[in-house]
Amino acid sequence: MSDANQTIDELGRRARDAAADLALRSRGEKDAVLLAMADALVAATDEILAANAQDVERGRAGDIGDAMIDRLTLTAERIAAIADQVRGVAALPDPVGEVVRGYTMPNGVRVQQIRVPMGVVGIIYEGRPNVTVDGAVLCLKSGNAVLLRGSSSAASSNAALVEILRRTAAEHGFPADAIQGVPSEDRATVSALLHARGLVDVVIPRGGAGLIQHVVTNSTVPVIETGVGNVHVYVDSSADEEMALAITENSKVRRPSVCNAAETLLVHHDVAESFLPKIAQRLRAAGVTLHADEQSRAILGDDAVPATDEDWDTEYLSLDLAVGVVDSLDAAVGHIREHGSGHTEAIVTSSLEAARRFSMQVDAAAVMVNASTAFTDGGEFGFGAEIGISTQKLHARGPMALPELTTTTYLVQGEGQIRGAS
Amino acid sequence: MSDANQTIDELGRRARDAAADLALRSRGEKDAVLLAMADALVAATDEILAANAQDVERGRAGDIGDAMIDRLTLTAERIAAIADQVRGVAALPDPVGEVVRGYTMPNGVRVQQIRVPMGVVGIIYEGRPNVTVDGAVLCLKSGNAVLLRGSSSAASSNAALVEILRRTAAEHGFPADAIQGVPSEDRATVSALLHARGLVDVVIPRGGAGLIQHVVTNSTVPVIETGVGNVHVYVDSSADEEMALAITENSKVRRPSVCNAAETLLVHHDVAESFLPKIAQRLRAAGVTLHADEQSRAILGDDAVPATDEDWDTEYLSLDLAVGVVDSLDAAVGHIREHGSGHTEAIVTSSLEAARRFSMQVDAAAVMVNASTAFTDGGEFGFGAEIGISTQKLHARGPMALPELTTTTYLVQGEGQIRGAS
Incomplete structure (x- = not known):
C-alpha cells in the first residue's frame, strides 16, 4: 500500500467509526454542536486570519493570480459570514429519520423507507477555505463523517478551520473524526480517496472543470458531479x-x-x-x-x-x-x-x-x-444551504442540500411472516 | 476508435435520438405499445423457442451446468409469464412528469422539480433472457432508451426478443432504436459501454458478484450497483x-x-x-x-x-x-x-x-x-416491477422500479425576475 493509500485507509476507518456514532445523534445534539462551532469560528478569528495570511503570502509569491487570491482571502467579515452560514444550517430541518414512504403489505408486514446518512462523504475542492466549513457542517447535520481534501494553496487556512471544528466537536461529546482533513501536500491522496470503495460512500468534487473531469473519470467511489455550467x-x-x-x-x-x-x-x-x-x-x-x-x-x-x-x-x-x-x-x-x-x-x-x-x-x-x-442556487430555492449544483442525473440533479447527503433504508417489520412459493 | 467503441458510439447516438423522442411520449402511447409487445411475444412463441433451443444446445455442448441451463431455458409458459409481466408494467403509473416538489419564491418565481427520463440506460446482464424484456419495457415505460448487453450464452434468445420488441415499437410509431441489443460475441463491448460517458446516462449490472464487481470498478459512466446479497x-x-x-x-x-x-x-x-x-x-x-x-x-x-x-x-x-x-x-x-x-x-x-x-x-x-x-423484492413491496435491488447508497437503495429509472429537472418560471447583488 502506498503512503497515500495508507493515509486514506486510516482516515477512512476512523471516519467509518465516527459515522456509526453520528448516525445515532438526535437533531438537538447536532444543532448544539453546530451553534458552538459558529461561535468558535468567530472566537478564533485571529488564529484563522493568521493561518490564512500564510496561504495568501505563499499564493502571492507563487503568482497564482488576483482572482485566486480573492477566493483564498479571509477577512473578519468573511469569517463572520461563514459562522452565520453554520447557524443557518443548524436552523434547517434534519433530514435523517424522515419517512419517505410507508405502507402495509397485504400480509400485514409494515414497510417504511427512511432517510439515513450516507456514512462517509469525501469532498475534493479548490482554493476557497469557506468550503471547508460548509462541507463539514452540512455533512455533520446530515449525520455523515467527512473527509475534506482541499487545495494545497489553502492548506494553512483549512488546517486551522478543521482544527477548530474538531476541537469543538470533541468538547461536545462528538467524535472529532467526524471531520478530518486529508493532507494536500501529496497529490496522490486525491487518487487514493477516489479509489477508497467500501470506506468512502460518495465523493463530491467542488471546483473547476479540470478538477471535476479528473474526479468523474478516475473515481471508483460513486461521484456526484457538480458545477460546470456552460x-x-x-x-x-x-x-x-x-x-x-x-x-x-x-x-x-x-x-x-x-x-x-x-x-x-x-x-x-x-x-x-x-x-x-x-x-x-x-x-x-x-x-x-x-x-x-x-x-x-x-x-x-x-x-x-x-x-x-x-x-x-x-x-x-x-x-x-x-x-x-x-x-x-x-x-x-x-x-x-x-x-x-x-x-x-x-x-x-x-x-x-x-x-x-x-x-x-x-x-x-x-x-x-x-x-x-x-x-439556480440552493439559497434561492429555499434549501438554506448548498453543497454544490449537481449536473449529473443520478441521485441528485440541481442544487444539493441536506436531503441529497442522505440515502434511505427500508425498515420492514412483521410478526413472523414468511413468503410463499410464488 | 476500436471496433467495440465504434459500435457503442453508433448505438449510443441512435439511442440518444430515440430518447429525445421517447421523453415526449404520453403514458397512453407508451402503454399501447407495451400491450402490443406482450401480445407480440406470445404470438412469436415458436420463433422465440427456436432461438432459445439454439442457446440451450450450445450451452449443453459447452457444459455450463444445470443451474445455468435452467436460467437460460424458455418454455411457452415462461414466455406467457414474461408477457404478463409486460402487461403489469403497462398497468403501472408513469413516473415521468410527476411534480416532486413545487413552490413559489418570495419574488414570485415558481419552481417545480419534475421527474424526467434519464435518457439512455445501459443494462449488462447474464444468462436469463427474461431480463431482456424486463429491462426493455421498464426503460420504455420510464421514457428511456436502452442498450441491452446480455450474455453470449443467450445471444440467440436475446436477439429474437429484441427483434420482436423493436418490430412492435416501429409498428406503433415508436423509434425502434429505443431498444437496442449490444453485440455479445465481442467482450470489448462491455468495456466500451462502461466508458460511454456523455452517451449513456447510467449503467445497471444484473448478475453475479463477479460481473457487478467488474462493472463498478471499471465504469466511468455512473453505475447503480445491484444484487449481491450476503x-x-x-x-x-x-x-x-x-x-x-x-x-x-x-x-x-x-x-x-x-x-x-x-x-x-x-x-x-x-x-x-x-x-x-x-x-x-x-x-x-x-x-x-x-x-x-x-x-x-x-x-x-x-x-x-x-x-x-x-x-x-x-x-x-x-x-x-x-x-x-x-x-x-x-x-x-x-x-x-x-x-x-x-x-x-x-x-x-x-x-x-x-x-x-x-x-x-x-x-x-x-x-x-x-x-x-x-x-426484499419490488413485487412484494408493491412496486409492480423490479429492475434490480440496489445495494449502493447513491440514487436508489433497495428494490428499484420505475421512479428509480428517472431523474428530475427544476423548471423555473418567472415574468422577467432578475437576482439582486447579494
Missing part, C-alpha cells in the same frame, strides 16, 4: 425586449465567476437586428467582451470579436460572452443539446408553446423561463 | 423460537438462488443450544449443508461441516448456510457490518430495544424485523 440564454422571437435585456445582463454580469452565470447568448434571427446592439451596449458598459458568430458580427461590427469553435464549449467564468444568431427555437435547442453542460438553460419568450418545447427538450438540471440563470 | 438472519436471545425457525428456513430455502436468500445464520449464545439442533433438522430435511463455526459445531456435531474464513463472505446462492454463535446483539451487528453486502439483514427478536438498535446499526438496503428476508 449556461445559455436564448432570446426567442417573441421575447419582451426589455425583459430579455435585463435577464441577459443579470445572467452574465451579476457574478461572472459562478457556475450559474451565462456563457452563451443565442438570439432568434427575427429580433437580432434590434436586440443585439442594445445588449452589446449594456454589456460593454459592464466590461463584457462579446465573442460573436458571423451573423452577429454583421450586426455588431467591431463591438465584438470573432467567435472560435472553442468559444461555444467554454465556461469563461469571466466577463466574456459567446453570441450567436439562430434561425429557430429548434436550432437553439440543438445548439444547447450539443454544447450545454446540463446545468442551467434559459429562454426569454412570450410564447407558451416555445416555453414548453424548450423546457422539455433541453436536457438540464434547471430550465429558466423568463427568469435569470442566477436563480 | 444476507444474514440473526436470532436474538429474546426470539420466539417457532418464528425464528420459520423465518430462517424460509429465508434460506424458499429460493436459494436469488439475492435476498439468507447466507449466514447468527444465533445468540443463550438460545443456541435449543435452537441450533431444531433448525439443523429442518434445514437438513430441505437439503441444506451447514458450515458452522466452532461453537455451533460443539452443539451440532457432525450435522455441520466446519466453516472456513471464506464462508462468512460467500454468497452461496445454493443450499448452503454459514452458521455462527454470537455473544451479544453487538457482536451480531459487528459481524454483519464486517461481512454484509448491504442488501438485507434480518433480526428475530421480541425486544423492542434490540429491534431498534439492530435496525439503526446494520447498514443495509433493507432491515427485516421478524419477517423473512425473501420480502
Whole structure:
C-alpha cells in the first residue's frame, strides 16, 4: 500500500467509526454542536486570519493570480459570514429519520423507507477555505463523517478551520473524526480517496472543470458531479425586449465567476437586428467582451470579436460572452443539446408553446423561463444551504442540500411472516 | 476508435435520438405499445423457442451446468409469464412528469422539480433472457432508451426478443432504436459501454458478484450497483423460537438462488443450544449443508461441516448456510457490518430495544424485523416491477422500479425576475 493509500485507509476507518456514532445523534445534539462551532469560528478569528495570511503570502509569491487570491482571502467579515452560514444550517430541518414512504403489505408486514446518512462523504475542492466549513457542517447535520481534501494553496487556512471544528466537536461529546482533513501536500491522496470503495460512500468534487473531469473519470467511489455550467440564454422571437435585456445582463454580469452565470447568448434571427446592439451596449458598459458568430458580427461590427469553435464549449467564468444568431427555437435547442453542460438553460419568450418545447427538450438540471440563470442556487430555492449544483442525473440533479447527503433504508417489520412459493 | 467503441458510439447516438423522442411520449402511447409487445411475444412463441433451443444446445455442448441451463431455458409458459409481466408494467403509473416538489419564491418565481427520463440506460446482464424484456419495457415505460448487453450464452434468445420488441415499437410509431441489443460475441463491448460517458446516462449490472464487481470498478459512466446479497438472519436471545425457525428456513430455502436468500445464520449464545439442533433438522430435511463455526459445531456435531474464513463472505446462492454463535446483539451487528453486502439483514427478536438498535446499526438496503428476508423484492413491496435491488447508497437503495429509472429537472418560471447583488 502506498503512503497515500495508507493515509486514506486510516482516515477512512476512523471516519467509518465516527459515522456509526453520528448516525445515532438526535437533531438537538447536532444543532448544539453546530451553534458552538459558529461561535468558535468567530472566537478564533485571529488564529484563522493568521493561518490564512500564510496561504495568501505563499499564493502571492507563487503568482497564482488576483482572482485566486480573492477566493483564498479571509477577512473578519468573511469569517463572520461563514459562522452565520453554520447557524443557518443548524436552523434547517434534519433530514435523517424522515419517512419517505410507508405502507402495509397485504400480509400485514409494515414497510417504511427512511432517510439515513450516507456514512462517509469525501469532498475534493479548490482554493476557497469557506468550503471547508460548509462541507463539514452540512455533512455533520446530515449525520455523515467527512473527509475534506482541499487545495494545497489553502492548506494553512483549512488546517486551522478543521482544527477548530474538531476541537469543538470533541468538547461536545462528538467524535472529532467526524471531520478530518486529508493532507494536500501529496497529490496522490486525491487518487487514493477516489479509489477508497467500501470506506468512502460518495465523493463530491467542488471546483473547476479540470478538477471535476479528473474526479468523474478516475473515481471508483460513486461521484456526484457538480458545477460546470456552460449556461445559455436564448432570446426567442417573441421575447419582451426589455425583459430579455435585463435577464441577459443579470445572467452574465451579476457574478461572472459562478457556475450559474451565462456563457452563451443565442438570439432568434427575427429580433437580432434590434436586440443585439442594445445588449452589446449594456454589456460593454459592464466590461463584457462579446465573442460573436458571423451573423452577429454583421450586426455588431467591431463591438465584438470573432467567435472560435472553442468559444461555444467554454465556461469563461469571466466577463466574456459567446453570441450567436439562430434561425429557430429548434436550432437553439440543438445548439444547447450539443454544447450545454446540463446545468442551467434559459429562454426569454412570450410564447407558451416555445416555453414548453424548450423546457422539455433541453436536457438540464434547471430550465429558466423568463427568469435569470442566477436563480439556480440552493439559497434561492429555499434549501438554506448548498453543497454544490449537481449536473449529473443520478441521485441528485440541481442544487444539493441536506436531503441529497442522505440515502434511505427500508425498515420492514412483521410478526413472523414468511413468503410463499410464488 | 476500436471496433467495440465504434459500435457503442453508433448505438449510443441512435439511442440518444430515440430518447429525445421517447421523453415526449404520453403514458397512453407508451402503454399501447407495451400491450402490443406482450401480445407480440406470445404470438412469436415458436420463433422465440427456436432461438432459445439454439442457446440451450450450445450451452449443453459447452457444459455450463444445470443451474445455468435452467436460467437460460424458455418454455411457452415462461414466455406467457414474461408477457404478463409486460402487461403489469403497462398497468403501472408513469413516473415521468410527476411534480416532486413545487413552490413559489418570495419574488414570485415558481419552481417545480419534475421527474424526467434519464435518457439512455445501459443494462449488462447474464444468462436469463427474461431480463431482456424486463429491462426493455421498464426503460420504455420510464421514457428511456436502452442498450441491452446480455450474455453470449443467450445471444440467440436475446436477439429474437429484441427483434420482436423493436418490430412492435416501429409498428406503433415508436423509434425502434429505443431498444437496442449490444453485440455479445465481442467482450470489448462491455468495456466500451462502461466508458460511454456523455452517451449513456447510467449503467445497471444484473448478475453475479463477479460481473457487478467488474462493472463498478471499471465504469466511468455512473453505475447503480445491484444484487449481491450476503444476507444474514440473526436470532436474538429474546426470539420466539417457532418464528425464528420459520423465518430462517424460509429465508434460506424458499429460493436459494436469488439475492435476498439468507447466507449466514447468527444465533445468540443463550438460545443456541435449543435452537441450533431444531433448525439443523429442518434445514437438513430441505437439503441444506451447514458450515458452522466452532461453537455451533460443539452443539451440532457432525450435522455441520466446519466453516472456513471464506464462508462468512460467500454468497452461496445454493443450499448452503454459514452458521455462527454470537455473544451479544453487538457482536451480531459487528459481524454483519464486517461481512454484509448491504442488501438485507434480518433480526428475530421480541425486544423492542434490540429491534431498534439492530435496525439503526446494520447498514443495509433493507432491515427485516421478524419477517423473512425473501420480502426484499419490488413485487412484494408493491412496486409492480423490479429492475434490480440496489445495494449502493447513491440514487436508489433497495428494490428499484420505475421512479428509480428517472431523474428530475427544476423548471423555473418567472415574468422577467432578475437576482439582486447579494
